[in-house]
Amino acid sequence: MSVKCALCGCVFEPEEQSCAVCPTVGGCRVICCPRCGYAVPGESSLVQLWRRIRRKTNAVKGMDSDIRQAG
């Protein structure tokens, strides 16, 4: 999912830009804009969890409709 830098407007893929030079132990999960260096933290795990739950319920819904169609 591409993100747009809030400072310089550059659009980039976050996977490629996680901070690799970080001094914090274990990395800081920060995404740095490749153009201007503006850093935003990666998605909160709460939000990720929420997304996963949504996806799961959607998948269940999808399965339901499959069953209905087959039957």
Add this chain to the structure above:
Amino acid sequence: MEGVSRPRCHTMKGRAGGKTGRKILLVGNPNVGKSVIFHHLTGKYAQVSNYPGTTVMVTSGNASFGDGSVVIDSPGANSLSPRSEDERVTRDLLLKEDQAVVIQVADTKNLSRALLLTAQLSDAGTPMVLALNMTDEAELKGINIDIQKLSHVLRVPVVATTATRGLGIQELQNTLEEARPAKLRVRFSSDIEHALLQIEELIPELPLGRRAVALMLLCGDTELENWLQQRAGPQAVQAIYSIAADLQSRNARPIDYLINRVRSREVQRVMGHVAYRGVARSNYLADTFGRWSTHPLAGIPILAFILLLLYYVVGVVGAGIVVDLVESVLFGEYIIPAVGWLFALLPIPLLQDLMVGEYGLVSVGLTYAVAIILPVVGFFFICFSLLEDIGYLPRLAVMANVVLRRIGLSGKAVLPLILGLGCDTMATLTTRTLESKKERLIATLLLALAVPCSAQMAVILALLGGISGTAVALFFAIILIQLLLVGFLASRILPGDRPDFVLEIPPIRVPQLSNVVTKTLARMEWYFKEAVPLFLAGTFILFVLDKLGALVFVESAFTPVVEGWLGLPAATAAAFIMGFLRRDFGAAGLFMLAEQGLLDANQILVSLVVITLFIPCIANLFVIIKERGLRVGIAIVGFVFPYAIVVGGLLNLLFRALKVGL
């Protein structure tokens, strides 16, 4: 007979139900965001290939929602009666991928152009959903589309998306199950309709609606000839051409023109039902605000106003909550006594001390992190995410540039200073993008010296909020003066100027709650993961120093400076040491001292100035040494440390001489 005569129920099942191998075809006018949506739907890995016999690139990839679907990104097309190679490839894809579900991507700002294509997809009878993309820009232009009505008219799911920000993609994905052929069937004049019927009889069972193919043929699509030869035989092709020629001979204007005219009339009729212009709420206000916020003169009061708001939200509201938490409710009355009681069961006094003593992990480390930092930083991050979402940050950079250029700093060196508001350590890393060595040095120095990071700023606001607005203004004035002064002096050494950094200034827009919430959550989580362990480690170090008696030694060693010169109680030395571990940790220590009534207003200001100008925190120093070398690191500490003490002391003297009491 209305054209679509293929065995629909059969194919529909294959399409919507069984997922493996399902094809999802992205279709739409050029530059509407198809490719961006494609990337959302597929994730990282995509195959790019030349469409056979053309130079046109077609991208395809596996759907990231993992149901075995394949997503294909078609080149842009304004019509299915091709006039360009791109359009031909799109049409061919529709013919070839006849089991595909189509996502038509539309530019909401230019819906009528998209609906012309929808009309043709409707003739083709392909199951589809419509994505109204670029809703962000449409909103700014005050263009509103009644999505429900449009969905009702077209009888297909319609989803609003802002692909660049990933909005609506999930919903789009969900509605794929409900894809069906659009109903935007246009009735042409009777002679055209008659010709269409005749042609339809001549063409065989087709994956695409016969009517669509008949229309393409009437519009003079010669590319279809080969394809038709194979399926219907040369006689049928001949017959079709003579029908088309006959029709043309009875009309003065070209047939494709006539067909398009009727289509566009129908589209305009639909538009009349679904589109309306909002009052140019289109953010006349936001636009004006946007323009003024970068104006060299008007921008400064706007910045001041924003800082004022920040002060109220963080310094007054946030700090109020902190004081409550610290003084009574959570920690004072419940947690610390509870932990104390728990460890009282253990017969080891040292362990008790470690948890709830003067430098206890719970009584200091956790308390600072949860009771002081959490509320204050939370409020600060809400404000910051809001400013980020409305698009203020680039404007702040522009403003800072205007000011800092006056003192001779180049435009590019300004950016790290702005970034430093987030985290000095991170910003120091970005100084490596600056061109000259001296520029890098100045930016690094200023960052270490005078730019408070966001968490520190939040605690500072909370502390000063307890005093008065004047104190806040005074503090920022002092820091700003240091920044300008040192920047100015340092830049004297730096000749010549550099090209400005070009920023894309986005329009100011109304903030979106969901954005602000997710950004704030991300920031808080990140902050906590980073700060809490360091807070605990810092407390532990202080605890050890204390037990070894080293802390008393350090405090007494610095007493002449701290008490005599800065006019602060000796206990602040511990806060300064904490500040070296993390600046915000130090600020939190000062907050506690103030809460205990050990610091008066003047002393708070002096100590905050010192701790802000003070040597950078360990992480920052580490990066400075790594990026600029050990010598520079030592030099910066060697300069900043005495400098902070001198400025703090002068401030103290000034307060005494003028008998100021804040």
